[in-house]
Amino acid sequence: MSNNTDKPARGRPRTLQREHVLKIAVESYWTDGLTGVSIEEICRRAGVSKPGVYREFGNEDGLKQAALERYQSTILAPLADILTDDLPFEQALRKLTDFVLLDRKAHGLPAGCLQVTTCRSKQTLGKRTRESAHKFSDQTLMGLEQWIDRAKSKGQFAVEIPTRTAALYVDAQIATAMELQQQGVTQKELERVFKLALTVFFEKRRPILDQIFSEFV
Amino acid sequence: MSNNTDKPARGRPRTLQREHVLKIAVESYWTDGLTGVSIEEICRRAGVSKPGVYREFGNEDGLKQAALERYQSTILAPLADILTDDLPFEQALRKLTDFVLLDRKAHGLPAGCLQVTTCRSKQTLGKRTRESAHKFSDQTLMGLEQWIDRAKSKGQFAVEIPTRTAALYVDAQIATAMELQQQGVTQKELERVFKLALTVFFEKRRPILDQIFSEFV
């Protein structure tokens, strides 16, 4: 960890900029996948030497975990905020829609979601990276459940739909939208698909919902 | 390609069983991902030598393409059949639901969908594998569109929803369900989420659908 604010320390001063490497790492893993780019390649792209990266992040697992965590706390932060802000349900849905439908290509951002691809990866990931991904997944799902429960208690959400089901559904639709965007579906078509998915929450459809969910409980 | 039905040929008789290798390859790529298992590892699992595999499939791209094609024509064939069988829409939906909700773990099948993960892969795939995946994707989407158009013409499908939007939506929901199953969501919860997704096609919801889709066109 950088200690550049304290006393000037003793040995040769550092030149490796942690933030720069981390930024390149997030971008690389986001674009090419966590298993699609090597440390060597990231070093090349960042213009730093390999031992420097190892000194800073320990090993590959450490770098991937740091990159994923940075992605979560920057790119995905708006999403977490929407869930905790306690807005009226329809307003939250609107904000959620804006976030999901953001034209990432036009903003120079990579397509897809690093968090989702990490969770879905079947390949060997380090322990720290895996745990970081799953912890965030669980937190997001909990956030969605609490958000939906609050909406239910305010009469803004169909109580016929089990909370966990709705949370899993919303989570999946968000991931789907990012996936479609990555596949090159037009923004217009993406908007149609996502809004179609959200219609399940809108109209009063007690008869049909009851019919589907009564058999469970 | 095996020529075991003709004359006995000239040289040393083959012992390498193409079908056996292909079966192990499908299973391996399906379980571990197209980039998550090497040819060496597949040879170990199949108990065959590497030059044998190269003689039979050419190169890695050839093996992956053959495995993907076998997966498409066996595992995913029931899906294609449902779309072309021209059943009443609700009956087709029921068959589709049965296919999607099949408990693959209980049947000893790997989780997830090789076709979907191949299309989503950001890593370098061979030309033949990539083309095979995209061709199948396009065909499936076309099949879905024709299926939906037929249902519309029979008055069994809400004409307010653009055909392509509905096709993309169904395709995505199928992929999502397989993804959730792979993530370990219970079969009950999976059923709830998938059936919730399908409710967008059921009840007459002209007002809300018109409101959403009128702004496009």
Add this chain to the structure above:
DNA sequence: ACATTAAAATACGTAGCAGTATGAAATTAT
């Protein structure tokens, strides 16, 4: 000035991978 400390960069060690050269083995043709 000189020792000490810590970070820098080069170069290395080991392992796994895609793909192939090579010689042995098993068959048919003469």
Add this chain to the structure above:
DNA sequence: ATAATTTCATACTGCTACGTATTTTAATGT
């Protein structure tokens, strides 16, 4: 029996990867 042919398995080449040993460099302390 011997030549020809085809497949087999071992061993090899070249490459890239993760991680580290080693030496050089730039600073501080005495």
